[in-house]
Amino acid sequence: EVELVESGGGLVQPGGSLRLSCAASGFTFSNYAMNWVRQAPGKGLEWVSSLSGTGAKTYYADSVKDRFTISRDNSKNTVDLQLNNLRPDDAAVYYCAKGGIRLSLLDHWGQGTLVTVSP
């Protein structure tokens, strides 16, 4: 059974940094792209970043480009999202999601981790 468990969320001041992590199990991790999707309080879903199975290709939403960095460790079955220069509008629940038969088909999701950006 596929399981994704996020960690690393918390309260950070504007301009600060945070590192989110997602531990995966139940599938051959290196065979699948991984994604991060966020949801601001009371709002809809927003794709943030994707990473190919090998880690060679990365993709970012314009809203986070040059501030966030996605990476993975296929030996540990983890995918991380480094959040730098955080802004109040980055506050959200961040979900880790496994890519399916296509990179962007999000077939399994973690429970999410909350990032709060406030002075």
Add this chain to the structure above:
Amino acid sequence: DIQMTQSPSTLSASVGDRVTISCRASQSINGYLAWYQQKPGRAPNLLIFRSSSLESGVPSRFSGSASGTEFTLTISSLQPDDFATYYCQQYDSLPTFGGGTKVESK
């Protein structure tokens, strides 16, 4: 970027009703359209992919259809467990989501 326009934003219905949610893509997405269900405080859950293919374990009362860039999610007979928010998402390119449809009790 491909824009996804979902309607209605809110839908009031009763148990047993037939419910239809629409989603329109701003350009061709070659049928790469998924539907997700999200309940409060929970992660989204994949219901349908490739416009009309039912994900394993999803009840057969859920169905999807497509006509060009217009997509529809239908719940044939609404059940108490189906009150939730539904999102469409294109995955022909990097993901974009519709704004969501909240299905609430009438």
